[in-house]
Amino acid sequence: MRISELSRTTGVPVATVKYYLREGLLPPGLQTSATQATYGEHHVERLRLIRALVEVGGLSIAAVRDVLGCLDDEGHTLHRALGAAHGALPPHADQGVDSTPARELVDALGWRVHDSAPALRQLARAMSALEAVGMPLDRLETYAQAAHAVAEADVATVPGASRAEAVRNAVVGTVLYEPVLLALRRLAQEDVSARWFGAG
Amino acid sequence: MRISELSRTTGVPVATVKYYLREGLLPPGLQTSATQATYGEHHVERLRLIRALVEVGGLSIAAVRDVLGCLDDEGHTLHRALGAAHGALPPHADQGVDSTPARELVDALGWRVHDSAPALRQLARAMSALEAVGMPLDRLETYAQAAHAVAEADVATVPGASRAEAVRNAVVGTVLYEPVLLALRRLAQEDVSARWFGAG
Numbered sequence: 193m194r195i196s197e198l199s200r201t202t203g204v205p206v207a208t209v210k211y212y213l214r215e216g217l218l219p220p221g222l223q224t225s226a227t228q229a230t231y232g233e234h235h236v237e238r239l240r241l242i243r244a245l246v247e248v249g250g251l252s253i254a255a256v257r258d259v260l261g262c263l264d265d266e267g268h269t270l271h272r273a274l275g276a277a278h279g280a281l282p283p284h285a286d287q288g289v290d291s292t293p294a295r296e297l298v299d300a301l302g303w304r305v306h307d308s309a310p311a312l313r314q315l316a317r318a319m320s321a322l323e324a325v326g327m328p329l330d331r332l333e334t335y336a337q338a339a340h341a342v343a344e345a346d347v348a349t350v351p352g353a354s355r356a357e358a359v360r361n362a363v364v365g366t367v368l369y370e371p372v373l374l375a376l377r378r379l380a381q382e383d384v385s386a387r388w389f390g391a392g
Numbered sequence: 393m394r395i396s397e398l399s400r401t402t403g404v405p406v407a408t409v410k411y412y413l414r415e416g417l418l419p420p421g422l423q424t425s426a427t428q429a430t431y432g433e434h435h436v437e438r439l440r441l442i443r444a445l446v447e448v449g450g451l452s453i454a455a456v457r458d459v460l461g462c463l464d465d466e467g468h469t470l471h472r473a474l475g476a477a478h479g480a481l482p483p484h485a486d487q488g489v490d491s492t493p494a495r496e497l498v499d500a501l502g503w504r505v506h507d508s509a510p511a512l513r514q515l516a517r518a519m520s521a522l523e524a525v526g527m528p529l530d531r532l533e534t535y536a537q538a539a540h541a542v543a544e545a546d547v548a549t550v551p552g553a554s555r556a557e558a559v560r561n562a563v564v565g566t567v568l569y570e571p572v573l574l575a576l577r578r579l580a581q582e583d584v585s586a587r588w589f590g591a592g
Contacts, residue, residue: 269590278581294575314575339573345534365531368518375494376515376535384547
């Protein structure tokens with residue numbers, strides 16, 4: 193298909209498609225003349241993925257490029273692809289954050305987590321913010337159990353899926369299921385609050 | 393204390409403190425002369441809360457004002473304060489999003505959620521993004537159970553806490569525990585992946 197049809201099919205403006213081509217997020221089409229190229233189903237899928245990562249995942253173009261790189265690098269195991277994706281994703285907590293309280297929590301849980309995991313600093317920063325405003329940290333164990341349950345669903349490979357599908361499922365799911373989890377938490381809060389305190 | 397000491401105690405620059413005073417996020421101090429005012433412990437706590445909401449919660453000044461308004465309005469029940477806070481918080485999903493798939497999921501779960509809940513549109517938007525990129529929606533039930541478990545911890549009132557403390561605990565916790573949940577999920581993903589696929 194021509195670039196105009198690629199744009200119509202995906203709802204992404206032609207100028208934006210050209211921008212993604214220039215930025216290398218989208219592989220070039222097959223050149224059919226000096227000024228025209230043709231695009232295939234792979235381009236449609238990749239465009240939809242870029243839009244979802246940008247619009248729903250809230251990623252920058254640089255972060256999208258890094259995440260797509262994790263999917264495209266066939267040399268990565270699933271474990272390494274997931275680690276590379278975590279490194280590419282915001283929020284980027286300062287190197288200066290002391291991750292000790294998070295490390296201690298993770299060790300107490302018996303989780304196998306490398307010291308270089310960016311999420312350790314993200315967690316330590318959030319814990320320190322809670323302490324600074326005098327919020328109790330008593331929910332951490334409940335949170336950790338819930339997080340582990342969803343992580344098992346995230347990393348579970350569908351039987352018969354290829355390596356590429358398994359990596360895509362884990363890496364893309366890490367980004368796109370975050371807003372699902374946060375929205376469900378707020379809806380559940382409303383349910384709990386309605387039951388305990390009355391919907392009024 | 394003077395504004396300079398308030399600044400030193402909280403680590404917030406004097407210019408920023410003055411900005412929050414002008415924006416009405418921080419109540420005025422007690423005027424001691426035409427050019428000086430004195431501030432108390434309440435100002436220290438409020439400043440720390442504002443910084444945590446901005447820096448860790450990622451809220452805009454407008455959203456912080458709305459969230460603080462929910463805490464300060466003594467007329468709200470906990471249920472209404474939580475609903476008002478949800479309305480004030482990002483992400484603000486388009487009114488145009490069809491929330492039907494999210495409504496159906498919530499109904500299937502038996503949750504008591506009002507049609508006007510912004511999180512319904514947030515959830516529907518995220519579900520639609522997952523479908524657009526061909527990601528399976530088979531994790532939703534696991535996610536819903538985990539979300540409900542953390543929501544119960546979020547809304548639980550500490551025995552003996554005042555209404556103001558209970559509201560603060562629920563509203564501030566809604567914002568500040570989000571990064572905790574997301575960081576724990578990534579750490580748990582690393583643990584699950586290390587166990588199942590080897591840390592390499």
